[in-house]
Amino acid sequence: MNKIKIIIIPIILLAIALVIILNLNNDRNLVEKSYPPLPQIIFEELSYFKNERIGNNLNDKKYMINFFASWCAPCLAEHPTFMKLKQKGIIIIGINFRDEESNLNQWLNEHGNPYEYVIRDDGDIAFKLGLIGVPETYFIDKQIIYKKIQGPLFGNDIEEFL
Amino acid sequence: MILKNFYKLFLLFLLLFPFNVTSQEQIRIDFYKTIRCLVCDGQSIYDSETAFAQNLREQIKLKFNQGLTKKEIKNELLTIYGEDISFQPKKNKIFLWFSPFIILSLIFSLNISRYKKKLNKK
Numbered sequence: 001m002n003k004i005k006i007i008i009i010p011i012i013l014l015a016i017a018l019v020i021i022l023n024l025n026n027d028r029n030l031v032e033k034s035y036p037p038l039p040q041i042i043f044e045e046l047s048y049f050k051n052e053r054i055g056n057n058l059n060d061k062k063y064m065i066n067f068f069a070s071w072c073a074p075c076l077a078e079h080p081t082f083m084k085l086k087q088k089g090i091i092i093i094g095i096n097f098r099d100e101e102s103n104l105n106q107w108l109n110e111h112g113n114p115y116e117y118v119i120r121d122d123g124d125i126a127f128k129l130g131l132i133g134v135p136e137t138y139f140i141d142k143q144i145i146y147k148k149i150q151g152p153l154f155g156n157d158i159e160e161f162l
Numbered sequence: 163m164i165l166k167n168f169y170k171l172f173l174l175f176l177l178l179f180p181f182n183v184t185s186q187e188q189i190r191i192d193f194y195k196t197i198r199c200l201v202c203d204g205q206s207i208y209d210s211e212t213a214f215a216q217n218l219r220e221q222i223k224l225k226f227n228q229g230l231t232k233k234e235i236k237n238e239l240l241t242i243y244g245e246d247i248s249f250q251p252k253k254n255k256i257f258l259w260f261s262p263f264i265i266l267s268l269i270f271s272l273n274i275s276r277y278k279k280k281l282n283k284k
């Protein structure tokens with residue numbers, strides 16, 4: 001009997017360890033590290049204020065894509081950081097997520113417009129990029145997303161980007 | 163005369179009554195209930211009123227109207243949002259779920275055989 005115990009108990013422990021290790025790999029953070037490709041609509045759609053397409057203008061540049069809305073309070077909280085980034089010469093594409101046109105105009109007039117291009121989105125771009133909530137910021141280099149931040153931006157996120 | 167009119171009214175009622183509610187609309191609602199809202203993990207996008215859920219409902223409705231099947235839409239959602247979006251776990255998790263029962267039954271069977279041996283000795 002004891003011999004069986006000596007064999008079986010380590011096997012059970014090993015099995016438990018295996019299950020735990022295998023399932024640790026399915027961690028949420030690890031899944032999120034593979035980002036979807038940038039949807040082409042962003043570059044084909046007419047931008048809101050400039051009335052021009054982005055096209056290939058940004059193909060070999062580093063830039064940010066920021067989802068925002070006038071109804072979203074955390075967007076207002078991160079807004080000053082974007083104004084500072086604009087002064088530093090960083091290109092930011094603002095995607096206005098499910099918003100009224102008049103509210104958008106009023107919001108940007110009131111708080112300033114840090115965006116190089118503003119694109120209005122009724123949910124299609126957000127769906128294709130896997131947006132969960134506004135604000136959300138994507139860091140892009142040579143048309144590839146390499147980082148995504150959910151919620152308002154903080155100083156150290158940007159330092160890493162620069 | 164009155165009876166005839168009543169009969170007509172009854173026929174009209176039958177025609178207008180929405181007997182086929184369980185068509186597209188119901189299929190869509192059933193599908194929404196299998197998709198998790200990633201903002202409030204416990205709710206499906208059917209129950210949730212977040213912007214995320216509203217947007218997903220609209221996008222899924224569009225896809226249904228485009229003629230995509232449930233399976234195609236689900237696969238698209240899984241590639242974009244990952245496994246978390248679905249309420250049904252992937253099959254590789256089933257072992258994790260049942261492992262406690264397997265371990266328990268192993269322990270029980272071991273103990274029963276030991277108990278039988280003790281009885282035999284007595």
